[in-house]
Amino acid sequence: MDRLTALKVFKTAAQLESFAEAGRRLGLSPAAISKNISELEDHLKARLFNRTTRRLSLTEAGTAYFDRISPLLDGLEEADEMVGALNTSPTGVLRVTAPQSLTLxxxxxxPARLLQTYPGLSMRLDLDDGKTNIVEEGYDLAIRGSSQLEDSSLMARKLMDLPHVVCAAPTYLEACGAPGRPEDLRRHECLTYxxxxxxxxxxxxxxxxxxxxAVPGRFFTNSSLAVRDAALGGLGIALLPRLYVDRDLKEDRLRIVLDDWMLPAASVYAIYPSRxxxxxxxxAILDVVAEELAARTEDKTFF
Incomplete structure (x- = not known):
């Protein structure tokens, strides 16, 4: 008995509830399907299917066996796909949506790393801080920063943590004072992303x-870069990823306030339709994005 073939035949027949359909799906004759099932049952010393002229169903033993072997066969198939992908050069058009600030x-x-490495690849990169529906819009990948991912059938791979700070320009703090507690923000101009x-x-x-x-304010924008620029201009207090203002903090163009308080954790994720x-x-792009973000966060001279 070819054990792997027999297991695939059993799993397919159980899913389709038909030996004939399993044969068509696997490209095997009815005799080959029956032979594999019989040999597997003999090997296990258990009947796996209830067979009638109208219906094929799993026995109790068959159900238990199906539940155990299905994840193993799925994992084996995924491993085969992974190795095959490693030997296949990426080609075609890669559509990506990513936040403007993080990308810049x-x-x-x-783009240079991907397109220079893979000549058969083209790339469409849309910079958008909104949460695009990647399935409806036909994207292969979305890069998103979030404190909590929405429930979804999409797959998510965490790429990096994204600490935030509350900060303002020295000119604003000299004119309006620094908040001592979070409640003090209600008396300040706050800049809203x-x-x-x-x-x-x-x-x-x-x-x-x-x-x-619930912070007050008169400036609202869909760009975190615009929030940073408004803060640098002394317009108010901003809540921003430290990644975007680290150099401004080091050169005293911005100063952190309420630094003895913790802010909600946020992370950057790669979102894609299915594993x-x-x-x-x-x-290819998942690996390169992860490498680029790791290099940027480790290289302190970048900020």
């Missing part, structure tokens, strides 16, 4: 204390 700060070398998970309320925690503040049958072009 950390992923500027991404409207696409953020915390646009309506900034949340802080310290030593078991948790505070949410099955991942195309070589998608596997």
């Amino acid at each position: 700060h950390c992923l500027g070398r991404l 409207v696409l953020s998970d915390h646009a309506a309320e900034w949340r802080f925690s310290r030593a078991g204390e948790s505070i949410g503040v 099955h049958h991942i195309a070589p072009k998608l596997r």
Whole structure:
């Protein structure tokens, strides 16, 4: 008995509830299907199917066996696909949507690395801070920063953590003072990035204390770069990823406030439709994006 073939025949017949359909799916004759099932049952010393003229169904033993071997066969198939992908050069058009600020700060070398490495690959990169429906819009990959991913059938791969800070320009703090507690923000001009998970309320925690503040303000934008520029101009207090303002903090163009309070954790994720049958072009960009972000966060001279 070819054990692997017999297992594939059993799994396919159980899923399709038909020996004939399993044969057509696997390209095997009815005799070959019956032979594999019989040999597997003899090997296990158990009947796996209830057979009638109208219906094929699993026995109790067959159901238990199916539940155990299905993940193993799926894993083997995925491993085969992975090795095959490694031997296949990425080709075709790769459609990616990514946040503007993160891309400009950390992923500027991404197109050059991919397209120079893979001559058969083309790339469409759309910079958009919004949460695009990648399935409806036909994207292969979305890069997103979020404190909490929405429930979804999409796959997510965490790429990096994204710490945030509350900061303002020295000119603003000299004119308006620095908040001592989160509640003090209600008396300040706060700059709102409207696409953020915390646009309506900034949340802080310290030593078991948790505070949410509905911040006031007169400036609202869908660009975190515009928020940073407004803060640099002395317009108010901003809540931003430290990644985007680290150099400004080091050169005293911005100063952190409320630094003894913790902010909600956020991370950057790669979002893509499915983990099955991942195309070589998608596997290639996932690896390069991860490498670029790791290099940028480790190279402190970058900021």
